[in-house]
Amino acid sequence: MYVVVVGGGKVGYYLTKTLIGEGHEVLLIEKDKKKCEALVHSLGSVVVRGDGCEASTLTEVGTGRADVVVAVTGDDEDNLIVCQMAKKRFNVPRTIARINNPKNERIFKILGIDVTISSTDIIMSQIEQELPVHSFTHLLTLRGAGLEIVETQVAPESRLAGRALRDSALPAECAISLVLRDGKPIIPTGNLILESGDLVIAVTSPGSEDELRGLFRGKT
Amino acid sequence: MNIIVLGCGRVGAALAMMLDAEGHSVTVIDQNSDAFRRLGAGYKGNMVLGTGIDEDVLRSAGIEKADAFAAVTNGDNTNIMASQIASMIFHVPRVVTRIYDPIREETYRTLGLDTICPTSIGARLFKERLLAGIGDS
Numbered sequence: 001m002y003v004v005v006v007g008g009g010k011v012g013y014y015l016t017k018t019l020i021g022e023g024h025e026v027l028l029i030e031k032d033k034k035k036c037e038a039l040v041h042s043l044g045s046v047v048v049r050g051d052g053c054e055a056s057t058l059t060e061v062g063t064g065r066a067d068v069v070v071a072v073t074g075d076d077e078d079n080l081i082v083c084q085m086a087k088k089r090f091n092v093p094r095t096i097a098r099i100n101n102p103k104n105e106r107i108f109k110i111l112g113i114d115v116t117i118s119s120t121d122i123i124m125s126q127i128e129q130e131l132p133v134h135s136f137t138h139l140l141t142l143r144g145a146g147l148e149i150v151e152t153q154v155a156p157e158s159r160l161a162g163r164a165l166r167d168s169a170l171p172a173e174c175a176i177s178l179v180l181r182d183g184k185p186i187i188p189t190g191n192l193i194l195e196s197g198d199l200v201i202a203v204t205s206p207g208s209e210d211e212l213r214g215l216f217r218g219k220t
Numbered sequence: 221m222n223i224i225v226l227g228c229g230r231v232g233a234a235l236a237m238m239l240d241a242e243g244h245s246v247t248v249i250d251q252n253s254d255a256f257r258r259l260g261a262g263y264k265g266n267m268v269l270g271t272g273i274d275e276d277v278l279r280s281a282g283i284e285k286a287d288a289f290a291a292v293t294n295g296d297n298t299n300i301m302a303s304q305i306a307s308m309i310f311h312v313p314r315v316v317t318r319i320y321d322p323i324r325e326e327t328y329r330t331l332g333l334d335t336i337c338p339t340s341i342g343a344r345l346f347k348e349r350l351l352a353g354i355g356d357s
Contacts, residue, residue: 053297055323077273077297080304081324089327103275111304 004029004066004092006052006082007073008039011098015072016043027061053081055089063090072098080104083113106206109143136213139201148204149177150212156196157218166190173205174212222286224249224312226272226302227293231318233258235290240265247281250293272302275309288314296321300328307333 001024005016008030016028020043028043029052030036036049050057052071063069069086071079076099083095096115097108102124108116125138140149154161160168165176165188179186180199186192194200204212221244225236228250237260240246246265249272250256256267270277272293283289289306291299296319303317316334319325325337 053324054321055327075297077295077301080301081297084331085324085327088331101274104273107275107305107309110308 001025001067002062002065003027004052004058004061004063004069004086006069006071007079007098008032008035008047009072009074011072013039013043015070016046020046029057029061053078053085055085058085058090063092066090066092068092068094068096070096070098074100076100076104080108080111080113083108084111087112136216146205147173148206148209149201150204150209151199151201152213152216154194154196154198154200154216155218158196158216159218160194160215161196162193164190165192165194168194168215171204171208171211171215173208175203177201177203221245221288222282223247223288223290224278224281224283224286224306226250226289226291226299228252228255228258228267229292229294230258232290232292235292236265237263247286249277249281271298273298273305275305278302278305278310283310283312286310286312288312289316291315291317296324300324300333303333 003019003024003026005012005026006029008028012028016026019026026046028039028047029050030039030047031051033049036047039047048061050060052058063086069083069092071082073079079097079099083097086092087095094114096117097113099105099108099116099118100120102118102121105116105118137151138148139151176188178201179188179192181195202212223239223244223246225232225246225248228248232248236246236248240263247268248259248265249268249270251269251271253269268277268281272278283306289303289312291303293299299317299319303315306312307315316336318336318338319328320337320339322337322340325335329335
C-alpha cells in the first residue's frame, strides 16, 4: 500500500515509522525545515519538505497513486484541506484526518472526509471508562445511522429510579436496550421499574446524549 | 442584512466598517482581541472573540441567522474551512472566501466556493499599470 502522511510531528513520525516497519510504502510531508532535517536524519529519504495543502507538493510525491492520505498536523483546518485536495484533485480513495475539536467529526464527514480520529475523544472515552460513579461510557458509534450505544448507571438522585420505563419520559431518539441488575441481564419492557445502581445500555443520537446523561445522573 | 466578517485584519476591519456604516447588522470574529482595535470608534456592530472554524463560536456570532459570510483571515485554510461550514452546515445563502494561493483558489472555485484571490488580482493590476499604453506584445 502507498500511504502519504502529512505532518511530521510526533504522530506523523511514529505513524510513518510503524507503517514502514509493516512493509508499506510511505511518504511523509513536513513544512518546517528544521523538523524536516531531523526527520530525514531518522527516517531517510521518505521525507519530503513541502506544504501538504499545495497541489505542487502533492503532485511531487505522487499522490495520484496513493491508496491512503493521512493528515495529522496539529491544525484541523490544514488536515481538512489536505484531505479535500487529495480527494478532489487526486482522486485518492481513502483519506484520514486527525481532528482536535471533537465537534469537527460531524463537519468533516459532511465535507467528504472518510475517517476522522479525535485524540480528545479517544482520551475522553478512556477517562469515562475509568470513572467509578455516574459513568457514561461510549461503547460504539454507529456512524452510518448517526447513533451511539452508551453504557450508564442509574444514580440514586435520578428521577428514573423507582419509576416504570414507560413513564420515564426519555429524550427523543433514545432507547434503553438492556438493563443489567446485579450482573443479570433484563430485556426492558414498559413495565420495568428502574432501580438506583442499574447498569443500562442505551441507544441514543448524539444530539440527545447530554439530556440522557443528565437524566441518569439526576441533575436538573 | 445580517453579515458576519471572519478576521479583523485590514481588509476585515475595513469591510466591517463599510457594511456597518451602510446600516447592516455586522458581527466581526477574530481570535485576537487586539485586532478589534482596527475597528474605528464609529463602529456599532458586534465583536466575537474566537476561532472561525469552531461551530460554537460561529453560533455565538449568530451564523444561524446570517444572510452573508465573508472569510478574510490571513489563513487560506481557515477561510476555506470556515466558509464550507458556513455554507454547507449552516446554509448561509451568500459566502465569500479569500484565498491567497491561486492554485488552491482555483480548486475551491471549481468545487463551488465563491472566492477572491488577491494574489491573482494584484498581479494583474500591476501588470496592467506597468504596461499601460505600451501596447500588447
